[in-house]
Amino acid sequence: MITLDINGKTHELDIADDMPLLYALRNQVGLNGAKYGCGLGQCGACTVLVNDKPVFSCLTPCGALAGKSVRTVESLGSVDQPGPLQKAFIDEQAAQCGYCIAGMIVRAQALLEANPHPDDETIRRHMAPNLCRCGTHVRIFAAIKSVVAQGGKV
Template sequence: MPTLTINGAPRTIRSTPDTPLLYVLRDELGLNAAKYGCGLGQCGACTVMVDGQAVFSCITPVELVADRTVTTLEGLGTREHPGVLQQAFIDEQAAQCGYCIPGMMMRAQALLERDSDVSDAAIRAELEPHLCRCGTHMRILRAIRRAADAMGRDRPAKTSEGRS
């Protein structure tokens, strides 16, 4: 039985190697933040991070993540102690129906882990693959900027050469 590293912990799974990661997360491990949307990697509802990169878990066979680190929304924080991005979404009331929000948050987290000094244009470009009809887009942008600001304060300042 293969072992995956999910949210920092090793997890043994029973699924076959060609099973989509989304099914393993939801059906086998009970991690339900990533949602089944289109099943074709076109809506973003299933987005998780693999080695810090946003991926569509509905089209990613579990065998491709066997030696990699998978992070789901549950891995960013808890209800009692939300992560920086989760708290920003709460503070900005950025979720309406909430179906697409976990995927958007994971893509935003991947972006902010690469660089917390991002422009609105960069945030919009990063979220382009996500389909959302909620109408909270401006709150989502504010939440991501809020998290970027908070994350930026926690990092060492860059020198003029771009190094910390």
């Protein structure tokens, strides 16, 4: 049994210590925001926050998460009440296929929680580990900048 704190709720899961967090989130807990992209930590589609830091959930074994807090895109807002970054991504039409967007939003959330007023280079550097195959990086950047322009409150 592994106990995971996910989005503020405790989950007791009968899983192996080496199960990637991504599989536990999707298959055990029913949170499908984080996506399986490459399985190698090279695309960022599976990005979640662990103790407020972005991590690739496809590479993170559940056994390494004892006493740590996991947050997924589902914790940042809902369809009816999107969070500031989610709303900005919608307003800027930052999604084309949408596959990378949850990971992008989660990574941006980590940045703005740590630094509500990053400069352009800081945003680019922070977002670099996450890839968008559709090429909407310009709109993703614009969405993040629009939240920064509104005070960076996420």
